[in-house]
Amino acid sequence: PSAIYLKDYTVPNFLIDKTELTFDLDETQTIVTSRLHLRRNPESKVQTSALVLDGGEDVKLIGVAIDDYALPEQEYTIKDDKLIITATPNEFVLTCETMIEPQNNTKLEGLYRSSSMFCTQCEAEGFRHITYYLDRPDVMSIFTTTIIGDETRYPVMLSNGNEIERGKTEEGKTFVTWHDPFKKPAYLFALVAGDLEVLNDSFTTMSGRDVKLQIFTEKHNIDKVDFAMDSLKRSMKWDEEVYGREYDLDIFMIVAVDDFNMGAMENKGLNIFNSSCLLASPETTTDDAYLRVEAVVAHEYFHNWSGNRVTCRDWFQLSLKEGFTVFRDQSFSADTHSDVVKRVEDVSFLKTAQFAEDAGPMSHPIRPASFIEISNFYTLTIYEKGSEVVRMIHTLLGEEGFRKGSDLYFERHDGQAVTCDDFVKAMEDANGVDLSQFKRWYSQAGTPRLTVTDSYDEQAQTYSLTIQQMTPPTPNQPTKLALHIPVKVGLVGQSNEALSFTFDGQTQDEVVLHVNDVEQTFVFENVMSKPVPSLLRGFSAPVKLDYDYSTEQLLQLMSGDPDGFNRWSASQQLAVNELNKLIAQYQNGAQFSEETPLVEGFKALLADESLDPAMVALILGLPSQAYMSELADKIDPQAIKAAREHLRGIAAKALEVEFKHVYESNASNEAYQASAEQIAKRSLKNAALSYWVASGSDEAKAAVVRQYRNADNMTDQFAALSCVVHFNLAEADELLNAFFEQWKHEALVVNKWLMLSAAREHENGLAQVKALMEHPSFDIKNPNKLRSVIGGLGQNVDAFHNLDGSGYAFLADQIILLNKRNPQIASRLCTPLTRWQRMVPALAEKMKGELERIAREDLSKDVYEVVSKSLA
Ligand code: DPP
Ligand code: ZN
Numbered sequence: 040p041s042a043i044y045l046k047d048y049t050v051p052n053f054l055i056d057k058t059e060l061t062f063d064l065d066e067t068q069t070i071v072t073s074r075l076h077l078r079r080n081p082e083s084k085v086q087t088s089a090l091v092l093d094g095g096e097d098v099k100l101i102g103v104a105i106d107d108y109a110l111p112e113q114e115y116t117i118k119d120d121k122l123i124i125t126a127t128p129n130e131f132v133l134t135c136e137t138m139i140e141p142q143n144n145t146k147l148e149g150l151y152r153s154s155s156m157f158c159t160q161c162e163a164e165g166f167r168h169i170t171y172y173l174d175r176p177d178v179m180s181i182f183t184t185t186i187i188g189d190e191t192r193y194p195v196m197l198s199n200g201n202e203i204e205r206g207k208t209e210e211g212k213t214f215v216t217w218h219d220p221f222k223k224p225a226y227l228f229a230l231v232a233g234d235l236e237v238l239n240d241s242f243t244t245m246s247g248r249d250v251k252l253q254i255f256t257e258k259h260n261i262d263k264v265d266f267a268m269d270s271l272k273r274s275m276k277w278d279e280e281v282y283g284r285e286y287d288l289d290i291f292m293i294v295a296v297d298d299f300n301m302g303a304m305e306n307k308g309l310n311i312f313n314s315s316c317l318l319a320s321p322e323t324t325t326d327d328a329y330l331r332v333e334a335v336v337a338h339e340y341f342h343n344w345s346g347n348r349v350t351c352r353d354w355f356q357l358s359l360k361e362g363f364t365v366f367r368d369q370s371f372s373a374d375t376h377s378d379v380v381k382r383v384e385d386v387s388f389l390k391t392a393q394f395a396e397d398a399g400p401m402s403h404p405i406r407p408a409s410f411i412e413i414s415n416f417y418t419l420t421i422y423e424k425g426s427e428v429v430r431m432i433h434t435l436l437g438e439e440g441f442r443k444g445s446d447l448y449f450e451r452h453d454g455q456a457v458t459c460d461d462f463v464k465a466m467e468d469a470n471g472v473d474l475s476q477f478k479r480w481y482s483q484a485g486t487p488r489l490t491v492t493d494s495y496d497e498q499a500q501t502y503s504l505t506i507q508q509m510t511p512p513t514p515n516q517p518t519k520l521a522l523h524i525p526v527k528v529g530l531v532g533q534s535n536e537a538l539s540f541t542f543d544g545q546t547q548d549e550v551v552l553h554v555n556d557v558e559q560t561f562v563f564e565n566v567m568s569k570p571v572p573s574l575l576r577g578f579s580a581p582v583k584l585d586y587d588y589s590t591e592q593l594l595q596l597m598s599g600d601p602d603g604f605n606r607w608s609a610s611q612q613l614a615v616n617e618l619n620k621l622i623a624q625y626q627n628g629a630q631f632s633e634e635t636p637l638v639e640g641f642k643a644l645l646a647d648e649s650l651d652p653a654m655v656a657l658i659l660g661l662p663s664q665a666y667m668s669e670l671a672d673k674i675d676p677q678a679i680k681a682a683r684e685h686l687r688g689i690a691a692k693a694l695e696v697e698f699k700h701v702y703e704s705n706a707s708n709e710a711y712q713a714s715a716e717q718i719a720k721r722s723l724k725n726a727a728l729s730y731w732v733a734s735g736s737d738e739a740k741a742a743v744v745r746q747y748r749n750a751d752n753m754t755d756q757f758a759a760l761s762c763v764v765h766f767n768l769a770e771a772d773e774l775l776n777a778f779f780e781q782w783k784h785e786a787l788v789v790n791k792w793l794m795l796s797a798a799r800e801h802e803n804g805l806a807q808v809k810a811l812m813e814h815p816s817f818d819i820k821n822p823n824k825l826r827s828v829i830g831g832l833g834q835n836v837d838a839f840h841n842l843d844g845s846g847y848a849f850l851a852d853q854i855i856l857l858n859k860r861n862p863q864i865a866s867r868l869c870t871p872l873t874r875w876q877r878m879v880p881a882l883a884e885k886m887k888g889e890l891e892r893i894a895r896e897d898l899s900k901d902v903y904e905v906v907s908k909s910l911a
């Protein structure tokens with residue numbers, strides 16, 4: 040497999056003005072007839088009459104014709120899955136008949152079966168597994184789709200746009216024709232057929248048009264889509280109010296499917312969702328999952344403008360639509376719930392997972408310069424860091440300036456396939472600013488590091504901050520240029536007051552510093568006393584920041600920083616420092632310390648009833664195993680685990696009474712609602728419960744079992760079960776079994792059970808994981824189940840990081856098994872092994888050995904790219 044490069048981009052040689060598709064659906068053979076209205080692209084420099092269409096090894100060509108002249112075999116060839124027709128007129132209709140077998144499609148790209156339905160996934164390059172096409176996002180076409188099927192089995196047959204015709208064929212089958220009036224690339228094509236139930240609703244747009252809203256599921260799930268429908272309507276309203284974007288078709292449909300490689304897909308007018316991102320009910324769905332449904336529904340809906348109306352020129356520009364749309368969905372959730380809580384959650388995820396990706400062999404800029412397989416680039420960097428880059432533009436331009444920029448972007452490029460440069464240009468032009476240095480964020484990989492030192496001159500009452508920036512080398516990028524980094528700063532006084540200061544001739548209490556050189560000093564005047572700097576407020580840039588805070592300063596910021604985000608940040612830093620001390624003690628074989636200043640900090644926090652319970656819960660959450668791994672020079676999973684358990688134990692024992700009190704005072708008898716207020720209380724209650732149980736109190740153990748048995752919602756039930764399992768209480772086996780029995784008919788709950796069971800640490804964790812994969816509820820064809828079991832194993836430190844290498848070998852076996860069957864999923868499963876160079880030597884060697892073993896197989900492009908880059 041070889042790489043393709045952004046620098047080699049050329050416009051397509053042909054355009055497809057209209058695409059007419061007919062699908063004759065059948066259980067064994069589906070016949071696809073396409074009529075493509077082609078003409079040469081006047082803008083192409085290569086004036087050629089040879090047409091090259093993308094296809095796949097799973098597409099069988101039955102016949103091809105130009106303007107109804109059936110081409111004899113010597114007039115076309117099929118090579119490397121491409122259909123090549125050597126001579127074509129300037130303008131013509133190409134008819135292609137192909138046969139595909141959706142029931143044998145295990146890759147879940149193109150047209151496939153999920154339970155009893157047919158569905159599609161075409162992003163990024165799935166359409167070529169349906170029929171021969173110019174499968175690239177800058178070829179945009181008007182689609183008309185006819186679906187023919189047996190009405191008794193497929194009463195619902197959907198595609199993009201509006202239904203324009205319905206009737207019977209000569210053989211007595213039903214046909215339905217859909218027409219989408221908006222030009223689109225093939226990756227936004229969708230088709231669904233099945234025996235589905237529907238929830239109907241409607242939305243009146245800002246200009247007064249009525250839009251029909253429909254959510255389809257299999258019959259047994261239709262009672263779980265009310266929340267998604269409500270989220271959809273709120274998203275539509277929000278996009279009108281915040282971005283001035285109105286929905287454009289008369290109908291908007293969403294379909295839930297069980298087998299799906301990704302979270303969801305924004306196909307024009309017909310979104311297809313992994314059921315895990317759509318279905319929600321209080322009894323079966325946790326608060327986290329509710330929030331995820333809301334965010335994903337919003338995300339896919341927002342793509343209608345940021346992605347569909349204005350799309351990507353090529354796949355190197357993926358972050359153009361994804362970074363921007365993640366930024367939009369994050370803002371929507373922040374406006375809907377608490378902005379600080381949302382920001383903490385997003386940043387925490389970024390710093391744990393995206394920073395790790397950016398420090399590994401797959402590190403790439405948000406606009407990559409090359410790739411072997413585009414499916415490997417649906418990454419945290421493209422999505423989450425991409426969103427941070429858009430957020431920085433928002434910070435630099437302000438709310439109003441950003442809106443002017445986005446208005447210009449949508450107006451200028453409506454109906455076009457464009458680049459990240461076009462996005463930034465619209466922001467520049469609308470605001471009369473120069474973002475040329477800022478644009479290095481698009482081409483430079485790696486997490487920049489800021490090192491900050493300060494000094495206070497009491498006499499002059501000036502305070503200086505010196506900031507150095509450095510971005511470490513990443514694959515193919517040994518040297519880095521200075522970035523333009525917005526650093527939001529405030530100063531906190533000795534008695535926790537916000538200190539005002541003079542900066543740029545103005546009195547203010549918060550400022551955005553423009554860091555754009557390797558080293559710069561910023562001077563704040565009229566600073567009355569020696570301040571504690573509150574740096575990078577709201578996480579104004581996706582960087583690592585080093586400032587040598589003392590424990591006292593961190594405790595002060597934790598309780599006194601007016602910036603809620605930085606209160607959390609200070610608490611995390613304090614906990615990280617404490618964990619690092621314990622990790623070193625563990626590694627040196629020293630006794631663990633039994634005291635920590637964290638106790639004092641937590642005590643103040645628990646006593647302050649004016650605080651948002653969700654924030655308190657977040658602060659109580661110790662830095663995760665994964666986050667501590669990201670920070671480590673050499674990752675020692677056992678040391679991190681032991682340190683975390685010990686630190687939690689100290690806090691739990693010292694504050695047993697407080698945790699009990701907080702647990703009891705946050706209990707509630709109200710009926711479940713996925714409201715910010717209730718979610719906040721449940722999160723604090725359950726955080727307190729887990730500490731209380733960690734204290735070893737018998738009363739706590741009784742309380743957690745009671746909570747499990749009495750819970751009327753999945754959040755409380757699962758929090759209790761996790762706690763019982765994690766602390767290996769006497770009831771662990773009994774309750775895990777009971778949980779499975781209670782929920783075995785609910786696939787999404789069974790997935791939670793699979794994950795928790797796989798993550799459970801006991802003598803033979805790996806045997807237990809193997810048993811789960813033999814369990815009747817497991818199905819290797821279903822990506823959600825696989826992710827549950829393998830994800831659970833990844834959290835199981837003893838089983839996965841066993842020194843004998845058995846955990847890694849097991850993972851490698853699964854990757855080899857899935858390599859051809861579902862390359863996208865196989866490639867994702869490689870992620871933990873790609874970190875091998877960061878592990879302590881004994882583990883690094885074992886991981887590397889498994890990567891080498893995988894490399895000896897005949898690999899799919901997806902797995903090949905990740906494994907070869909990891910071993911390079
Ligand atoms: N474009 C999709 C999304 O992120 C991914 N398939 O919404
Ligand atoms: Zn997206």
